[in-house]
Amino acid sequence: MLDSVARLPQYSARHEVVCEALGENLEARLADGDPDYLRRNLPTSLATVLASVVAYERYVDECGPPSCLGGYSVGQWTALYAAATLDFRTLVEVVTRRAKLMDACLENQNTGMLAVIGLPLRPLEALCAEFAGRGLYLRPSTINCPGQYSLSGTLEAIEQALAELAPLHPKRLLRLPLQGAWHCDLLAPAARAFAEYLDTLTLAMPNVPMVDNVTGTWLDAAALRATLATHLHRPVLWERCVRTLLEDGCTEVVEVGPGELLTRFGFFLDRKVRFRCYRPGVP
Structure with a gap:
């Protein structure tokens, strides 16, 4: 760097x-x-x-x-x-x-971030709203350009999102190597x-x-x-x-x-x- x-x-x-x-x-x-x-x-x-x-x-x-x-x-x-x-x-x-x-x-919270590449923003926002109804915390945290976003939340929500977003065939889903759930x-x-x-x-x-x-x-x-x-x-x-x-x-x-x-x-x-x-x- x-x-x-x-x-x-x-x-x-x-x-x-x-x-x-x-x-x-x-x-x-x-x-x-x-x-x-x-x-x-x-x-x-x-x-x-x-x-x-x-x-x-x-x-x-x-x-x-x-x-x-x-x-x-x-x-x-x-x-x-x-x-x-x-x-x-x-x-x-x-x-x-x-x-x-x-x-x-x-500190002492299990949180992180997930990069989502190749999907529109709207289904990601819908998933976050649905998760909220299920007691899972996940929110859009960076809106970078069309098809390039990140989500922040609990590790439980991120693991569930990985499973539920995969059938939408994004170009990539990537757990970011960061220490916390920033910008949420x-x-x-x-x-x-x-x-x-x-x-x-x-x-x-x-x-x-x-x-x-x-x-x-x-x-x-x-x-x-x-x-x-x-x-x-x-x-x-x-x-x-x-x-x-x-x-x-x-x-x-x-x-x-x-x-x-x-x-x-x-x-x-x-x-x-x-x-x-x-x-x-x-x-």
Whole structure:
């Protein structure tokens, strides 16, 4: 996750701040390849933020600042950093507190996430509603692009969903290697605690327009703290975010950070628009 940015000049100082918050050497732990460590919320959140920030800073040096911003899940905080809402040390502190609250909320609960590829959203919503009537908790948690979704809930509900969705012949059903059921109402207590924490912070208004995961529309800066707290227990409306960008005239969407998943989502939304993944030092 850090290989593409580890040689950049900004990396060492940024990595030091992350290691201080984490209480261990993040790069060394990731290099160990321990699958249990890679499932943990806190180190993966901090690694995502570190890789994204360092790559973004190099992108701005090479290409100039963007006209608007968006971030996916914890990446919404990286986007806020890019919009000068908070400094890097505060960003790391916020992401650390966020992850710890999420983990504590779901501690000792058997929860997880299921990726569903190749089915429409409507039957997934219907299944979740049916499960609720049967006392099983399962909810849509990310709406990425047509045919690309995730569901969050209890492991019992996920196992039942695997059995009941298979006859619909999806392209793929995949239990995600994550530690909890993110972006669903099981995290409502964490969202309330996070809201109280955010009230203690000084956050500047974003200096460029941003799309918001919670609504899929432009972020309402006046409701910034409330939106960021709600973000913990509401689905990520990424498809709607990208469509908002395109409807407002965006002709190029650049993914900056680890992986290229968001770029691939874009291909399913509008092939006339250029979606590309930026890698430092790669033409």
